[in-house]
Amino acid sequence: MNIADWLYQLTPSPALLLLIIAVIALLECLAVVGLIMPGVLLMTAAASLAGHQDLAIPLVLLAAFLGALGGDGLSFALGYTQRERVPRLWPFHRHPEWLARGARFFQRYGTLSVIFARFVGPVRPVIPMIAGMLHMSPFAFLWASLLSALLWAPAYVLPGYLLGRTWQQLLDIPPGTQQWLLALAAVIVALALGFSWLRHQLARGGRVYFACARLARGAAWRRRLWMRLRARRPHGEFPLGSLCLLVVSLTALCIWTLIVLDHQGPMLMDTQIQGMAAALDTAWVATASELMARAGDTYGVLALFLPWGLWLLWARHLSAFLHLSAGLGGIAVANTLFKQLAGRERPDFPEYLAGSLAYPSAHASTAVVLYGLAAAFIAQELPSRHRVWAYWAAIVLAVPMALSRLTLGVHWASDLIGGALLGLVVCALVRISYHRFAHRSLTPAPWPSLAAASLVLLAMRLAWLPPT
Known part of the structure; x- marks a missing residue:
């Protein structure tokens, strides 16, 4: 069982x-x-x-x-x-x-x-x-x-x-897929509970953070490591949340990749969830999935990032610009390496994806990095009680982007899981590195104007450029 x-x-x-x-x-x-x-x-x-x-x-x-x-x-x-x-x-x-x-x-x-x-x-x-x-x-x-x-x-x-x-x-759920919906619901509930608890405990002032800080004072090498990773500003905070995210997501990525490599093809979970996705094959779902696929490809990511990147350079937030750019560039390189390592075929081969491999999903991993890092940078400018909403907004944007790959039939469900885990690893690495720099607050910033510019560029990309 x-x-x-x-x-x-x-x-x-x-x-x-x-x-x-x-x-x-x-x-x-x-x-x-x-x-x-x-x-x-x-x-x-x-x-x-x-x-x-x-x-x-x-x-x-x-x-x-x-x-x-x-x-x-x-x-x-x-x-x-x-x-x-x-x-x-x-x-x-x-x-x-x-x-x-x-x-x-x-x-x-x-x-x-x-x-x-x-x-x-x-x-x-x-x-x-x-x-x-x-x-x-x-x-x-x-x-x-x-x-x-x-x-x-x-x-x-x-x-x-x-x-x-x-x-x-x-x-009209096909037979054999109800258990996967229940499993998905259980995982979502568990992650929501864990996230809500860890969000308080791993932040400065939480019990876990306080316990780790006390433990770090017990030995010279632990104290040096703690001080080395702390933010270089008065009352700097140790990036405990990012470090925990790195350990958990990297461990899960390694285990999941080994499972995928061991199967030499789609898992039972993949075929059953693919059948469930096929039940959603309506005209409006197909159109929405195609639009999300274009929004998450190279052109779409550039359209979303370009206004923010240019503003960061103009406002001389060089550290934030370099870390965001490194995150997006790093995930592109990591996707290429992992795809070559796995060598996994796609369920379906549209013409524009001819010769492309499946594992991990580049759309899923890039969406996690793009929206995850954006949420992290926005959250650091918000009061602590409001930061969670930035992360939930990132989840709301990234999840449909990943699921659209299922409804298009170009990825297995296990590809999406691997892509999400890879994206979390990159997010954690970027945040740990960024945390060590003394940086200015990103506010005040023209948030509405930047968001509008990104949406205009994205609309132009969707209207005029082919998928990549």
């Missing part, structure tokens, strides 16, 4: 699934936990399973409602009974701005803040605790919490539930 078969058999029973939905809703509304948990993603996944199992929608809504109500009640009780201790508890003693933001929101909207905050992610799990700390009337809090939970449960549950009821009919 392979991993996908094992995951497929783990589909929960109806009673357990209702309990899972209630727990997700409770944790999403619970103080502290809701700040770091990707509750929307988890609720959508659980509600989708409920829809696929055709569970009664009133029961699903009731489970989400009760969970949300329980999370609010526990948070309110914590604030009401531990008013003096809360600011000294983790993580609020490290991030007092979270409490300050919630207090300002509560003072602005009063009782209605309990209702409004339910739909505002950054303050949702904090406002009930703030209400308790400010000794809001329990009766007033109860009716506000009841009303907000009644509105919140359908808004968060129904989209996923409807998706679960209709996805198989809409896509």
Whole structure:
């Protein structure tokens, strides 16, 4: 039995699934936990399973409602009974701005803040605790919490539930591919949870970062390594996140490449996922995939990068320009070397790809490098609480670019995985190198003008130049 078969058999029973939905809703509304948990993603996944199992929608809504109500009640009780201790508890003693933001929101909207905050992610799990700390009337809090939970449960549950009821009919999934969808969903949930946790722990002020800094002081050679990799500016930060990304992605790339080489052709996973992609072969999907393929080729990448590169040179951000250029150039060289090493044939050979090899996907790896590095440079100019959105934007742009290679039939799924891992390795190397330089802030910058210029050049490329 392979991993996908094992995951497929783990589909929960109806009673357990209702309990899972209630727990997700409770944790999403619970103080502290809701700040770091990707509750929307988890609720959508659980509600989708409920829809696929055709569970009664009133029961699903009731489970989400009760969970949300329980999370609010526990948070309110914590604030009401531990008013003096809360600011000294983790993580609020490290991030007092979270409490300050919630207090300002509560003072602005009063009782209605309990209702409004339910739909505002950054303050949702904090406002009930703030209400308790400010000794809001329990009766007033109860009716506000009841009303907000009644509105919140359908808004968060129904989209996923409807998706679960209709996805198989809409896509006409071929037999044998359901387990891969479940495996993909499990991987996405695991990565989302891991990313949300590591984003806080590996940044300066996180527990993992603090533990590693303390460990580095224990020996002279570790202290020298730590100081050598720290940014060359006052209060410089050690690139722990980039270093962890390098170790994990490089290890995974080596293991995955050995698996691909050992198979001497497509894996079972590749053929089944290719069949699922064939089920999406509609006119609009084919057109969108072709446009994304052109946007991700050499001309498309140059069109997107050129305005930003020229501005970096004009503004004398030479270090940023050289590192971005090295990342894009390095991934092009790495793709060529890996393709020659693997020697893997493509599933299909369009005329413009004649003689080109499959593993790894150059479109996937280049998209990861281009959008990943752009997100990293933008995120460093943002407040810490907003940086995650830059990375999620990069994921939203890179994933469809990679999946378009499947729907076009020019890559196997394992090619995309190898390309993504190779792109992450290059991103980590570039960020570690860039971190060691003392550099000026990239702001102020004409972000809208640069984005508009990139889109204009990309539109010209799509309209006039052939695919490469």
